[in-house]
Amino acid sequence: DTVMTQTPDSLAVSLGERATINCKSSQTVLYTSNNKNCVAWYQQKAGQPPKLLIYWASTRGSGVPDRFRGSGSGTDFSLTISSLQAEDVAVYYCQQYYTTPLTFGGGTKVEI
Amino acid sequence: QVQLQESGPGLVKPSQTLSLTCTVSGGSISSDNFYWSWIRQPAGKGLEWIGRVSSTGNSNYNPSLESRVSMSIDTSKNHFSLKLMSVTAADSAVYYCARHDVPGASQSWFDPWGQGTLVTVSS
Secondary structure, X not given: OOOEEEEOOEEEOOOOOOEEEEEEEOOOOEEOOOOEEOEEEEEEOOOOOOEEEEEOOOEEOOOOOOOEEEEEEOXXXXXXXXXXXXXXXXXXXXXXXXXXXXXXXXXXXXXX | OOEEEEXXXXXXXXXXXXXXXXXXXXXXXXXXXXXXXXXXXXXXXXXXXXXXXXXXXXXXXXOOOOOOEEEEEEOOOOEEEEEEOOOOHHHOEEEEEEEEOOOOOOXXXXXXXXXXXXXXXXX
16 A cells, blocks of 8 residues: 655644645655656545545645645655634645555644 | 535434435536545544545445445435444544545545534443
8 A cells, every 4th residue: 555644643823824744655646647746635624524634645636725746756745834723724635646555644723 | 616415313222324425516427537535534533534435336445444444426415425334433523525626536535525424332
């Protein structure tokens, strides 16, 4: 299985400050047909299903604010929230879809 | 806009079979050869992919659950289903259904998701 290791487990950030979450895959997730990395990021607020934020490691989903930015290559990926808003309090998960079984990181809880 | 809704018993006895259905609205489950997945989340824990089924009925499962899992699709009812056999307390979780967002792609990100349904395994 491709293990997705997220760090940190949790972080507290002041309103308006930057939050960065890291995700490391245990093997490459590069799709050579389009030279893009098969990594997605989700936001899960309490009592809700996950919501897609980012796919192909850096492409924002429909309607996702531009303060959310995905980056990375190889086996190291990051999600950055450039200016944390109160509504961004949630748990964030990375996911690889390069190979089965499809796997998720353990989650990072972001608090104010 | 496609929406998904899980349904099924909220309580299942140990050793029995968990059966859930995901009903798709706002679009045809058989259009564009989308893949459809089940994902679960134990209370306070992370997400685990259970498996997927295509609109043509092809299925693939997580090896960790493969011996106990079965998925099917019913295009006439616009829903797909999950069966998990011989359940134990460790199978208690919120179960989500989700669509793979890229038509014809068996491996892609998930969007949209259903709201989830809590299943508790207890006697």
